[in-house]
Amino acid sequence: MCGIVGYIGHREAYPVIIKGLKRLEYRGYDSAGVVLYDGNDLKLSKTKGKVSDLEARAQEEISLTGTIGIGHTRWATHGVPNDVNSHPHFSNSGNLVIVHNGIIENYEPLKKELISRGYTFKSDTDTEVLVNLIEDVKKKDNLKLGKAVQIALNQVVGAYAIAVFDRERPNEIVAARLGSPLAIGIGKDEFFVASDASPFIEYTSNAIYLEDEEMAVIRLHKPMKIRKIKDDSLVDPYVQELQMNLEQIEKNGYDHFMLKEIYEQPAVIKDTYRGRLHANEGLIKMAGIEDNLQKFLNADRILIVACGTSWHAGLVAEYIFEEFTRIPVEVEYASEFRYRNPIINANDVVIAISQSGETADTLAAIKLAKEHGAFVFGVCNVVGSSISRETHAGAYTHAGPEIGVASTKAFTTQITVLTLIALRLASAKGTLSNSAYHRYLQELEIMPEKVAEALEVNDKVQAIAEIYKDAPNCLYLGRGYNFPVALEGALKLKEISYIHAEGYPAAEMKHGPIALIDEQMPVVVIAQKQEHYDKIVSNIQEIKSRSGKIIAVVTSGDTQVRELADHVIEIPSTVDALSPLLTTIPLQLLSYHIAVMRGCNVDQPRNLAKSVTVE
Ligand code: F6R
Numbered sequence: 001m002c003g004i005v006g007y008i009g010h011r012e013a014y015p016v017i018i019k020g021l022k023r024l025e026y027r028g029y030d031s032a033g034v035v036l037y038d039g040n041d042l043k044l045s046k047t048k049g050k051v052s053d054l055e056a057r058a059q060e061e062i063s064l065t066g067t068i069g070i071g072h073t074r075w076a077t078h079g080v081p082n083d084v085n086s087h088p089h090f091s092n093s094g095n096l097v098i099v100h101n102g103i104i105e106n107y108e109p110l111k112k113e114l115i116s117r118g119y120t121f122k123s124d125t126d127t128e129v130l131v132n133l134i135e136d137v138k139k140k141d142n143l144k145l146g147k148a149v150q151i152a153l154n155q156v157v158g159a160y161a162i163a164v165f166d167r168e169r170p171n172e173i174v175a176a177r178l179g180s181p182l183a184i185g186i187g188k189d190e191f192f193v194a195s196d197a198s199p200f201i202e203y204t205s206n207a208i209y210l211e212d213e214e215m216a217v218i219r220l221h222k223p224m225k226i227r228k229i230k231d232d233s234l235v236d237p238y239v240q241e242l243q244m245n246l247e248q249i250e251k252n253g254y255d256h257f258m259l260k261e262i263y264e265q266p267a268v269i270k271d272t273y274r275g276r277l278h279a280n281e282g283l284i285k286m287a288g289i290e291d292n293l294q295k296f297l298n299a300d301r302i303l304i305v306a307c308g309t310s311w312h313a314g315l316v317a318e319y320i321f322e323e324f325t326r327i328p329v330e331v332e333y334a335s336e337f338r339y340r341n342p343i344i345n346a347n348d349v350v351i352a353i354s355q356s357g358e359t360a361d362t363l364a365a366i367k368l369a370k371e372h373g374a375f376v377f378g379v380c381n382v383v384g385s386s387i388s389r390e391t392h393a394g395a396y397t398h399a400g401p402e403i404g405v406a407s408t409k410a411f412t413t414q415i416t417v418l419t420l421i422a423l424r425l426a427s428a429k430g431t432l433s434n435s436a437y438h439r440y441l442q443e444l445e446i447m448p449e450k451v452a453e454a455l456e457v458n459d460k461v462q463a464i465a466e467i468y469k470d471a472p473n474c475l476y477l478g479r480g481y482n483f484p485v486a487l488e489g490a491l492k493l494k495e496i497s498y499i500h501a502e503g504y505p506a507a508e509m510k511h512g513p514i515a516l517i518d519e520q521m522p523v524v525v526i527a528q529k530q531e532h533y534d535k536i537v538s539n540i541q542e543i544k545s546r547s548g549k550i551i552a553v554v555t556s557g558d559t560q561v562r563e564l565a566d567h568v569i570e571i572p573s574t575v576d577a578l579s580p581l582l583t584t585i586p587l588q589l590l591s592y593h594i595a596v597m598r599g600c601n602v603d604q605p606r607n608l609a610k611s612v613t614v615e
Contacts, residue, residue: 009190020199357385
C-alpha cells in the first residue's frame with residue numbers, strides 16, 4: 001500500500017508528481033507529500049489528508065519549480081496518519097530524502113543502533129529509520145548513493161519499494177523493490193518512477209518493472225543500471241510496451257470509478273473470454289491451461305488461495321469446479337493458509353486469485369505452495385504483477401485497471417476465467433454431458449448482454465437504497481452458487497457505506513442469525529429460480545414471519561417471491577452456475593447508492609487501500 005512517484009527530466013516535476021499521486025490514491029490516502037529540487041534547494045511539503053490537501057498546502061508553502069522530485073500518498077503502517085509521519089522523509093543531514101511503500105520489520109533494532117550513534121528521529125516511521133541507515137552507511141565509507149542504498153537494504157528485513165534522492169548528486173534517483181511493486185517509465189531524456197504505470201502513461205509507453213531484490217540507479221543522459229541488491233550482479237533491463245491507455249484510468253463522465261467499473265462489466269467479461277471461448281466450435285483455448293493440462297487432470301485436488309473479494313470468487317469457483325470437473329476443491333484465505341502449516345502435496349494444483357497481483361498474503365501462500373512442490377496457477381488482473389510472475393503459469397482476467405477500492409469488475413471477470421478453466425477441464429475429463437457443456441458455452445457467450453440487462457435495475461436499486469440507507473445492519477442470504485455472492489454483497493456494503501452487514505448461506509439463518517431479524521432489519525435474499533428455489537422461498541417465509549424487510553433478487557418473471565418480499569429486483573435468467581455473474585450486479589449497485597447517499601467516499605473508503613502489500 002502507499003503510492004510513490006518520482007520524476008527526473010526536463011519537465012516541471014510538481015504537476016507530474018501530483019497528477020501521478022492522484023492516480024495512485026487507490027493505494028492509500030491518509031497523508032501525502034512531495035519534495036522538489038530546483039538546483040539549489042530541496043523543498044518539502046507534506047500533510048495529513050489527501051493529495052488535494054497536499055496541493056493546497058504545497059502552493060502556500062513552497063515554490064513549485066524543479067525538474068526532479070519525489071512524492072508519496074500513504075496508507076499508514078508505522079505511526080498514525082499525521083503531518084510528521086507523512087513521506088517524504090529526510091535524513092538527519094538533510095541531504096537524503098526518501099519515499100517508501102512497505103514495512104521495515106527490523107526497524108526497531110536499527111533505530112536503536114542509529115540512536116546510539118547520535119541520530120535523532122522526528123517521526124514514528126520505519127521509513128525515517130531507513131533513510132538514516134542509508135545516510136549512515138554512505139557517510140562511513142564516503143559512498144555514492146546507489147552503493148549506500150544497496151548496503152543498507154541488505155541489512156533490512158521487510159518489504160519496500162523506495163525512491164531516494166541525494167541533494168549532493170542531483171542528477172539521479174535510486175529506486176529499489178522487494179515485495180512492493182515499482183515501475184520505471186522511460187521517456188526521452190526523462191524518467192518516471194511509480195508504484196504502477198498509471199502516473200506516466202501519457203508521457204511514455206516504455207516501462208521496466210523491477211523484480212524483487214532489484215535496484216536501479218536512474219541518471220539523466222546515462223544508461224540505467226539495474227542490479228541485484230544481494231549479489232551486485234547487473235541485470236539486463238527488460239523494457240515492456242504498456243497496454244494501458246489514459247481513458248481506462250479516467251472516470252469518463254461517471255461520478256465515481258466504482259460506478260464506471262460496475263458499468264464496464266459487460267465489456268470486460270467479453271474481453272476476458274475473447275479469443276478463449278469458441279462457443280460455436282465447442283472449444284475453449286487458454287494457453288496457460290493447454291500447456292499444463294496434465295497437471296490439472298492429474299491433480300488430486302485444487303487448492304484456491306485468495307483474500308477478500310477474490311476469495312469470494314474462489315468460493316464460486318469451488319462450486320463450479322466440483323460440479324463440472326469432479327476434482328475436489330478447497331478454498332483458503334491466503335492469510336490463514338500461509339501460517340497454519342497446511343498439507344500441500346506435489347500433486348495439488350494451487351490456484352491463486354488476485355486482482356492486483358500484489359497482495360502480500362496471497363504471494364506468501366504461493367511461495368509456500370511452491371516450496372511444497374505444488375503447481376501454482378495465477379488468476380490476476382494486473383499484467384506483470386508480482387503474483388503473475390511468481391506463479392508457474394496463469395490466466396489474466398483482462399478487466400482493465402480497477403481503481404475503485406471496492407472490487408467489482410475484478411470479481412465477475414475472475415469468475416469468468418475460472419469458469420472457462422473448469423469447462424476446459426470438464427471437456428478433457430468428460431465430466432459434463434455434451435449438452436450441458438455446450439449450454440454453458442452458449443450462455444457464457446451471451447453473458448455480456450445479460451449483464452447489461454441486469455444493469456437496467458439501477459433506478460429501482462437506487463430507490464431501494466433511499467429507503468434503507470440509514471439501516472444500521474443488513475443481512476445477505478444466498479444458497480449454492482449464490483452463497484458466495486451473499487458474502488460479497490455484504491462485504492461491498494460494509495466496506496464503502498460502513499453499515500454492518502453479514503452474508504450467510506440462507507439455510508444457516510436458523511442456526512443463529514435469525515435472532516437478529518426484526519422490523520428494522522433489511523435482508524437481501526438472492527432468490528433465483530434455480531435448484532433450491534423452494535428452499536429459499538421457505539427461508540423468505542421465515543424472515544417474513546419475523547417482520548424482517550425483504551429485498552429479493554429474483555429471476556425475471558418470478559411471481560412467488562414477489563408476493564412475499566417487500567422489494568423485488570428482477571434480473572435475467574441463466575444457468576445456475578453462471579448466475580453469480582448476474583446476481584452480484586444489483587448488490588454492487590445497492591452498496592454503491594447507499595454509500596453515495598450516506599456521503600461516504602465511495603472510491604476511497606476509510607482505512608482501506610486497493611492493494612494490500614502488507615500482512
Ligand atoms: C474488496 C476488495 C478486497 C480485495 C482483497 C484482495 O472490495 O477489494 O477485499 O479483494 O484485498 O485483493 P487482490 O484481489 O488484489 O488480491
